[in-house]
Amino acid sequence: MRQKTSERMAALARPVTNLASGWYVALPSAELRRKPRQATLFGNAYVAWRGDDGRAHVQSAVCPHAGAALYGGKVVGGTLECPFHRWRFDDSGACVSVPGRRPPARAAVTPLPTRECSGYVWVWYGSGPPRYEPPDLPDLQARRFPSTRSFRLADPTRATTRRILENTYDPDHLVALHGLTVAGEARITIPTTRETPNGTAADTGPEERCDATLTWPSYRGPLGAVSNVFGLNADEFTLRLRGWASCQEIEYFADGRRLYRMVLAVTPIGEHHSVQHISAAVDADGAGIVGWLRALVHRAEVQVAARQDLPVFDTLLPGDRHGIYVPGDEAVRRFRRFYQQWVELAQRG
Ligand code: FES
Numbered sequence: 001m002r003q004k005t006s007e008r009m010a011a012l013a014r015p016v017t018n019l020a021s022g023w024y025v026a027l028p029s030a031e032l033r034r035k036p037r038q039a040t041l042f043g044n045a046y047v048a049w050r051g052d053d054g055r056a057h058v059q060s061a062v063c064p065h066a067g068a069a070l071y072g073g074k075v076v077g078g079t080l081e082c083p084f085h086r087w088r089f090d091d092s093g094a095c096v097s098v099p100g101r102r103p104p105a106r107a108a109v110t111p112l113p114t115r116e117c118s119g120y121v122w123v124w125y126g127s128g129p130p131r132y133e134p135p136d137l138p139d140l141q142a143r144r145f146p147s148t149r150s151f152r153l154a155d156p157t158r159a160t161t162r163r164i165l166e167n168t169y170d171p172d173h174l175v176a177l178h179g180l181t182v183a184g185e186a187r188i189t190i191p192t193t194r195e196t197p198n199g200t201a202a203d204t205g206p207e208e209r210c211d212a213t214l215t216w217p218s219y220r221g222p223l224g225a226v227s228n229v230f231g232l233n234a235d236e237f238t239l240r241l242r243g244w245a246s247c248q249e250i251e252y253f254a255d256g257r258r259l260y261r262m263v264l265a266v267t268p269i270g271e272h273h274s275v276q277h278i279s280a281a282v283d284a285d286g287a288g289i290v291g292w293l294r295a296l297v298h299r300a301e302v303q304v305a306a307r308q309d310l311p312v313f314d315t316l317l318p319g320d321r322h323g324i325y326v327p328g329d330e331a332v333r334r335f336r337r338f339y340q341q342w343v344e345l346a347q348r349g
């Protein structure tokens, strides 16, 4: 069902208009095997494929010969072969083989800067080459994190990338929408901007990250009294966020003890068509059954929270609009300013 929805959305994709320059998820690594895959990104059709050496590539999907979709082809000798007349393209996008004749000089497809790490295949969006390498995010599905305690979600939504990412900077919705049981308002801590001894930010470009820490008093766990039994109550609940313009690492702590962590990333299919990717791992410390039950409680918390966000995301007004700000929106406001700096970079020709 989810796949069908994504495909339907892909067919409707319009080019994105307010997208930050950055690294975006083309698809989870586990979904790219031997066969080339279709990937609709930024409103355009791409093909993702692996060379014989296992490296992932993402290139425009339209064959320059007669326009066949290259994701219908196959990988042959480390090249991608079009299904229609068997022209072959290498990982740089150049046409390197045409049956019976020399490849036309200008025959090529456009490759996107592609990297594979943290369990995902990432592509760079923006004018010019990548301004930084993909963030050093943990691969939370890797074997060192026991599988019963880690999981991955991929949900289509009509929300824009900015809307998806700014949600984490919004402490009030955690209480109002997700029912976080705390005794007061969040304290928002935002690190000071970097030192620029030899110039201003205008000289060096925007900062790479927009981090924030949100701290609430007296956390009572996701399930109130039930959480008591598992010792989840705490005097302090903390959300620690390392945020880039296109993805995040989020950690949740109770009295300094980490409960779980998440990687949040986005596939911008097109204008108002995105996939929200969550990779999460629960730190179930505590022996035996109690630790296991704790892990289940927190896992349910993350999954339920995602299901609560998505229906609201889908009703948000089109466009990355601003609204009326209150003190609890301080971090959202900060992130929006940061995000728009990276949008400007993407739009510079
Ligand atoms: S359309 Fe691709 S080789 Fe002819």
Ligand SMILES: [Fe+2]
Pocket (backbone or CB within 6 Å): 167, 173, 178, 305, 309
């Ligand atoms: Fe949320």
